[in-house]
Amino acid sequence: MSSESRIYRSAEWFEAGGVDGFLQRTAMKVQGYSEADFSGRPVIGIANNWSELTRCHLHFRQLVDSIKKGVWQAGGFPLEFPTLTMGADLARPVGISFMHRNLLAMEVEQTIRSYPMDSVVMLGACDETIPGMLLAAASTDIPTVMLPGGPGLNGKWCGQDVGSSTDTHRLYMEYRAGRLPAEDWRELESHIERSPGHCMTMGTASTMACIAEALGIAPSSSAAIPAVDSNRLRLAQYVGRRAVEIAEQDIRPSRILTPAAFENAIRVLSSVAGSTNAVIHLLALARRLGLDLPLTEFDRLSRDTPVLVNLKPAGKYLMEEFYYAGGVPALMAELAQRLRLDAETITGKRVGETIAGVTAINRDVIRTIDDPLAPEGGIVVLTGNLAPNGAVLKQTAASEELLVHEGRAVVFEDHDDLAARLDDPDLDVGPDDVLVLKYGGPRGAPGMPEWGNMPVPRKVLASGARDMVRISDSRMSGTAFGTAVLHISPEAAAGGPLAIVETGDVIVLDTPNRRLEVRLSDEEIARRLAVWRPRETGPARGYARLYVDHVNQTHEGCDFDFLCGRSPVADEAAIPISGEGAF
Numbered sequence: 001m002s003s004e005s006r007i008y009r010s011a012e013w014f015e016a017g018g019v020d021g022f023l024q025r026t027a028m029k030v031q032g033y034s035e036a037d038f039s040g041r042p043v044i045g046i047a048n049n050w051s052e053l054t055r056c057h058l059h060f061r062q063l064v065d066s067i068k069k070g071v072w073q074a075g076g077f078p079l080e081f082p083t084l085t086m087g088a089d090l091a092r093p094v095g096i097s098f099m100h101r102n103l104l105a106m107e108v109e110q111t112i113r114s115y116p117m118d119s120v121v122m123l124g125a126c127d128e129t130i131p132g133m134l135l136a137a138a139s140t141d142i143p144t145v146m147l148p149g150g151p152g153l154n155g156k157w158c159g160q161d162v163g164s165s166t167d168t169h170r171l172y173m174e175y176r177a178g179r180l181p182a183e184d185w186r187e188l189e190s191h192i193e194r195s196p197g198h199c200m201t202m203g204t205a206s207t208m209a210c211i212a213e214a215l216g217i218a219p220s221s222s223a224a225i226p227a228v229d230s231n232r233l234r235l236a237q238y239v240g241r242r243a244v245e246i247a248e249q250d251i252r253p254s255r256i257l258t259p260a261a262f263e264n265a266i267r268v269l270s271s272v273a274g275s276t277n278a279v280i281h282l283l284a285l286a287r288r289l290g291l292d293l294p295l296t297e298f299d300r301l302s303r304d305t306p307v308l309v310n311l312k313p314a315g316k317y318l319m320e321e322f323y324y325a326g327g328v329p330a331l332m333a334e335l336a337q338r339l340r341l342d343a344e345t346i347t348g349k350r351v352g353e354t355i356a357g358v359t360a361i362n363r364d365v366i367r368t369i370d371d372p373l374a375p376e377g378g379i380v381v382l383t384g385n386l387a388p389n390g391a392v393l394k395q396t397a398a399s400e401e402l403l404v405h406e407g408r409a410v411v412f413e414d415h416d417d418l419a420a421r422l423d424d425p426d427l428d429v430g431p432d433d434v435l436v437l438k439y440g441g442p443r444g445a446p447g448m449p450e451w452g453n454m455p456v457p458r459k460v461l462a463s464g465a466r467d468m469v470r471i472s473d474s475r476m477s478g479t480a481f482g483t484a485v486l487h488i489s490p491e492a493a494a495g496g497p498l499a500i501v502e503t504g505d506v507i508v509l510d511t512p513n514r515r516l517e518v519r520l521s522d523e524e525i526a527r528r529l530a531v532w533r534p535r536e537t538g539p540a541r542g543y544a545r546l547y548v549d550h551v552n553q554t555h556e557g558c559d560f561d562f563l564c565g566r567s568p569v570a571d572e573a574a575i576p577i578s579g580e581g582a583f
Contacts, residue, residue, distance in 0.1 A: 006248055009142075009569065010043040010116035024116070038077045042247035044240070045117035046080040047108055049129050054087030056126035056205065057149055058196035059227050066233045067121055067147070070240020076247065078240065079117070083108055086129045093415075095475060097128050098277070099447025099547055102560055104132030105139070112140045113569055119247035121239055125149030125197065125227070127204040127478070130212055131281035135559070137217070137253045138288035141568035143246040144253050145346050146218040147239045148209035150227035151319035152197030162192050163201040165479040166313040169453070177461040197227025200319040202311040203478035207274030208281065213328045214268035215261045216345030217253060220354050224319055224327035246346065254566070257289055260340035264351060266298055267338055270305035270377025271331060273314035273396040275478025276486055279379060284557030287564045295381055295390045295555045299514065302377030307396055308334055308367040313481040314396035315373055317365050325365035326358060333358040334369060382485065382516040385525060386471070386497050386507070389489035389555040391516055393509075398483040399467040403511035405483075407434040407469060409518070411503045414439040415451050423458040431465035434507040438498055439535070440474025441491025442551045442558045446544055452476040452486040469509055471516070473498055473554070485509065485516060487554040493534065494553060500528035 013024045014035075028038050046067055050060035064080055071078040084104045088097045112120060120142055122133040130148060137144040155162035171188060174180040198205035212218035219239060225232045262282065269278050279298055286293035309331060310316050332339060333355040341352030360366035367373055378396035383389075395403060410433045412418040418437055421427055429435075438444070440451045453476035456468055470484045473491035490496030497518065501507075506519040518525075539545045550560040 006250070008042055008118045008247070010038075010118050013116035014039050041075060041077045042118040042244050043116050044071045044076045044078045044243045044247065045112065045115070045120040046078055047083050047111075047120060047122045047133060048080050049083050049086055049124050051085040051087065053085045053090050054126055055089060055193065055196065056087060056152075056198040060123055060149060062233065063123060063147070063149065063236045066236035067123075067240040070237035071244055073237070074241040074244035076240075076244035079115075081111055081115070083133075086124070086126055086132065088127050093449040095450030095477065096447050097126070098449070098475065098558075099544070101128040101132040101135070101281075102547070102551075102563065103543055104129065105135035105563070108133055108136035109139050112136065112142055117142065119143035119145070119243045121243050122146050123149065125205055125209070127208070127277065130208040131285065134212065134217065134285055135288050135563075138257060138285055139563065139566055141252045141254050141566055143243075143251050144217065145239055145243050145246065146212045147236060148212060148218055148222050150197050150209075150225050150229070150232050151200040151206055152193060152227055153195040154200055154318045154320050155192035155194060157188055157191040161318055162188070163312045163318045163479070164192050164199045165203070165477060166201045166481065168192065169480050173456065173461065173466060176455070176458060195226070195228045199479055201313060201479045202272055202274055202309065202319075204275040204277045205478075206319055207269065207272065207278045207478055210268055210272055210274065210328050211265045211278055211282070214265040214332065216256045216264075216343055216351065219347050220329050220345070221327050224323035226320055226323060242347065245348075251346070252568070254289065256344055256346055257285070258343065259291060260343040262286060262291065262293060263301065264332070264339050264343055266301045267305050267335055268328065268331065270302040270379065271307055271335055272309040272311065273307045273374070273378030273394070276379055276392045276394050277475055277478055279392055280487065280554060280558050283555070284559040287557055287559060288566060290565055298379060299381035302379055305335070305338060305377045306369060306372030307374035307376075307378055308369070308372055310365050310367060310373050313479055314378055314394075321362065321365045325362040326360045329355050329358045330360040330366050334360065334366060380511060380514060382511070382514050384515045384517040385520070385522070386501070386516045386518050387488045388497070389553065391471075391485050391488040393483075393485050393511060395511055397481040402467060402469050402483040403509070405434070405469050405509045407432050407507055409434050409436045409501055409503055409505045409507050411436045411501055412438065415445070418451075418454060422455060425459060427457060427459065429457050429460060431460050431463060431468060433468065434509075435468055435470040436498070436501055436507070437470070437472035437474060438492040438501070440472045441488075441493055442554060443548050444473065444491050444493030446539060446548045448475050448554070448558065450475050450477045450480075453480040453482055453484045469507070471507065488516075489553045489555040491553065495529065495532060495534065497525055497529070499532055500525065
């Protein structure tokens with residue numbers, strides 16, 4: 001559809017009659033715009049997640065300026081709006097920003113519904129910002145292009161590259177074990193983060209940027225360009241121009257976010273050995289679109305998708321090297337025989353066209369199919385009597401010798417119990433035991449903070465061990481490593497079998513056969529569950545109360561029950577435009 005024949009949604013505001021139209025045009029003229037600036041043009045909303053509380057997004061103001069240039073160049077009219085602060089570093093408890101993903105999605109959705117926009121550029125980087133905005137895009141189904149903010153520069157310390165927060169976890173373990181001096185641990189703070197941008201390891205932020213690109217909703221090469229590289233500014237200008245074009249052509253997320261796109265995204269997630277958190281986000285996004293995406297699909301696709309990207313925490317390098325090696329296009333070119341090449345992308349090209357002729361530059365960073373880092377993808381899905389609806393394990397970040405393990409459970413009833421007893425010299429624990437944490441899930445914590453990668457007890461570290469099997473209904477940072485079974489569903493707070501595990505029970509992890517079991521009879525599990533009672537305490541008010549009352553379980557994406565499915569802005573009941581004399 002040409003711009004001449006396209007009737008823009010924003011016309012309901014700026015071409016309205018009566019007092020409504022008067023006030024809406026006045027609202028633009030007071031900013032110094034003339035009617036020719038905004039009337040008859042596509043209005044491009046720019047959702048900006050900038051905040052001084054989020055170091056990942058400190059460069060967003062400059063990116064927005066470049067987006068606006070592109071919008072003006074293409075004949076559109078840009079309108080920037082702020083969104084909920086979503087930074088993982090300063091928020092407490094660690095990882096609580098996950099709980100705010102749904103709140104961000106609601107806020108952005110409501111802003112889109114309430115204001116004159118014909119397409120939207122969504123700008124995010126830190127862990128939950130990209131998925132939160134994509135949920136809003138899926139629900140409103142307004143033409144949308146995602147622009148990831150990009151990773152920070154490599155950290156540099158003592159002559160080596162260090163990455164947040166993978167090397168933070170690694171070196172903190174050495175500090176707790178007494179092998180890293182306190183002054184060195186403190187000095188690391190000034191060297192591991194060197195620029196704006198999200199974590200430069202393959203954590204949740206990097207993973208979701210790669211997934212947005214693989215889905216086709218973010219432009220080619222957008223995931224890996226460093227945040228402070230001038231190529232990202234040029235990309236932002238392109239995004240501004242493209243946002244005008246998709247408004248004119250009415251290219252909606254539902255056209256891009258198809259089953260084929262999700263298959264490609266899961267393949268890429270598997271091949272980059274990406275964050276387990278991406279599983280939850282993709283499940284939620286699919287449900288918003290009305291697509292059937294079972295948790296088992298991640299395991300099916302992972303089994304024949306090799307890990308090709310050699311990045312921390314599963315590998316050696318960081319996002320800078322991934323960008324220089326060719327980034328997501330080079331990876332997808334290597335995976336071409338396993339991808340849905342006919343899937344559309346927001347650029348107007350199909351995946352096959354986008355990656356045609358692309359090759360990786362550094363074959364130690366992006367391996368070939370014949371020389372993978374690992375023969376199958378990073379994430380496996382486990383089931384069994386401890387996880388009837390599933391659990392996940394990042395096998396590429398685990399210790400190989402622990403992938404098949406049987407051990408005695410050492411149970412912590414909640415995070416407070418863990419904090420109080422973990423390093424107690426009298427704690428009865430050894431390296432062959434299995435640490436079990438309850439009440440870390442979406443309802444139990446609440447909000448599923450990043451508690452799943454429990455620290456190894458100090459007395460176990462002293463023995464020389466650096467890893468143990470750990471199981472929980474919680475999450476862990478995508479930058480973390482270790483043999484941590486996560487996202488057990490149903491969670492303890494919902495009466496899942498995890499709730500009745502006791503210290504001394506035997507836990508069996510069998511990764512090759514995708515099993516997670518407690519050695520109890522069905523009758524004993526049923527007996528314990530029959531006397532189990534839910535906790536009476538919980539958040540009394542506000543968003544946390546809403547979250548606990550309405551959040552779905554992890555295998556369903558931890559979305560709100562009342563938000564699943566789409567309600568496109570074009571399908572909303574029309575609000576009459578006031579005519580002359582309406583008042």
